[in-house]
Amino acid sequence: MTFALRELSQLECSDVFEQSRFGHLACSKDNQPYVVPIYFAYEGGIAYSFAMPGQKIDWMRGNDKVCLQVEKHSPSNSWTSVVAQGRYEEFPDTDQWKQERLHAWSLLQRFSDWWEIGALKPHEMPVQNASPHVFFGIVLKDISGRMVVSD
Secondary structure, three states: OOEEEEEOOHHHHHHHHHHOOEEEEEEEEOOEEEEEEEEOEEEOOEEEEEEOOOHHHHHHHHOOEEEEEEEEEOOOOOEEEEEEEEEEEEEOOOOOOHHHHHHHHHHHOOOOOOOHHHHOOOOOOOOOOOOOOEEEEEEEEEEEEEEEEEO
């Protein structure tokens, strides 16, 4: 069996993001990387997601430069991987961000399990007056991808 590696076009990379809803988000603080799995919904160059407060959100608030990676595998040992450098943009629960927050929610709720990774915490959160959920977008900038195909 032989394999062929090829670079994906920008359109192909965008198509992979449109067809994906699970990826790995990388952020950093003090030169220390941190990578976590996320569910997202992609539209118009933005990967929309949400999370509970924690390390990922704290780090992205401190350094908005992030990276999002998605991949696809096939039974024939072929794979596709797309990586996008991007910028974290938070959609706070305020009047100014209400439309963007609702838009993110409307895209995410199309999937029955959209909330699972972002809502699970290993410990109980105290009851709060406002929603602790953080909706955000990753504005994708530099996107590249590769595909390996087997004969």
